[in-house]
Amino acid sequence: MELSDEDDRKASELLQPGARITVAGAGRMGLPISRNLAAAGFDVVVTDIRHEVADAVTAAGARWEPTAGAAAARADVLITVLPGIPEVRALMSGPASLLEALPGGATWLDLTSSSPLVMRAIQEDARSRGVAVLEAPMGGGPDAAATGTLQLFAGGDAATFRRLLPLLEVIADRVRLVGGSGLGYTAKLMVNLLWFGQAVATAEAVLLGQAAGLDAEASRVLLADSAAGSEFLRHDLKRVFGGDYLPLFGLDRCVEELEAVTELFRDRGVPSELSEVVTRVHGQALERFGPVDGELMAVALLEERAGSLLRPVTEA
The missing domain is CATH 1.10.1040.10 (N-(1-d-carboxylethyl)-l-norvaline Dehydrogenase; domain 2)
Incomplete structure (x- = not known):
């Protein structure tokens, strides 16, 4: 099919294989997600406070980086896959916020189930730094993460959602933009x-x-x-x-x-x-x-x- 100029423009906006993806969290969900993203051709770097997972990360086809700030410093997309609200807040807010390390123009994708009330100020801080934000909390467990059959409830602006769609479709087979920021959570x-x-x-x-x-x-x-x-x-x-x-x-x-x-x-x-x-x-x-x-x-x-x-x- 011959693409129009508009189709070419939209295609160029999509996240391409080879983009650098930093995954924060190599637990029972983050590790299989990292494996699938690496297999799909993304350049995946993984960080976790538990350094004992380093071998499992490299076995999954991703690169290990023990320091979260260094992992995020060159990321096109930062994905947080963390146990819950306290961990996301600790990593993404305060003086040690990972937002300090993310380059302007990067995107933060949060897959954690969280509170829109807690995350509102953190998301606003990210945008003020030139970081695009998309939340997409997951439905499904480790088996679905391993097979790429999670369900994602995305919240954010449509342009960011569209740009990340090639990545989201590696993670999940049911992906829906439910509305603006906070509505995915x-x-x-x-x-x-x-x-x-x-x-x-x-x-x-x-x-x-x-x-x-x-x-x-x-x-x-x-x-x-x-x-x-x-x-x-x-x-x-x-x-x-x-x-x-x-x-x-x-x-x-x-x-x-x-x-x-x-x-x-x-x-x-x-x-x-x-x-x-x-x-x-x-x-x-x-x-x-x-x-x-x-x-x-x-x-x-x-x-x-x-x-x-x-x-x-x-x-x-």
Whole structure:
């Protein structure tokens, strides 16, 4: 197909393979993302406070740089893939902010689930330095990161989103610009709130049915095929039946994100009675079990209080 001058101009604005990408964070998400970006032809440099991951980084086809400032100094794009809000704030604000090292004209892409309220001032600081900003918190776990099948909830200006699209499509197979700055973070918090809320409500409902004599699997099938059906009922509850509480994410991080949601409700003046209950139950699970890995440990708490595990009779 012959391209018009406008098509040529737009194509030249897209981030090209060979661009230098600095990834801050080589954990269970950052490392496979770095591997995929390197395999796609980007020049990937990775930094992390844990220097013991250096060998894993080089094995992934990326270059290791132990000093974050040096890693960012020549970046076309800085990607932050960090555990949560405190880590992003520590890295990107204050006197040791990595924004000090980023060259003007670079772009900061934040893949971390975070709070739009916390990140607003940091994003404004980045723009004041000539750094473009795009947030794109991730949906999906390490397996999806490894296969490039994450879901991204992007927030920022359309031009920055378009320019980074070749990179985003290496990371994810579902990429959506949901709106301006802050709205990507907000969308991801909405998803998390509903999912954690469904976990609590579903566990309570099925525990009730089990106590009344209904088999847990029979209850799951019945509810999944009703007006109350959800992806949680159709898929995730089966993992609980097998004793899997999704140890892909720390319980303390779940609470951190739910607390960010309740703060956002208060900031916007929106009623949040149910959301506060969901947050409180997860906080109680954190008090009971500590900061263990397990996104569904609130369900484990409810099982403990009911004195009954959610298990089908056929699997007992």
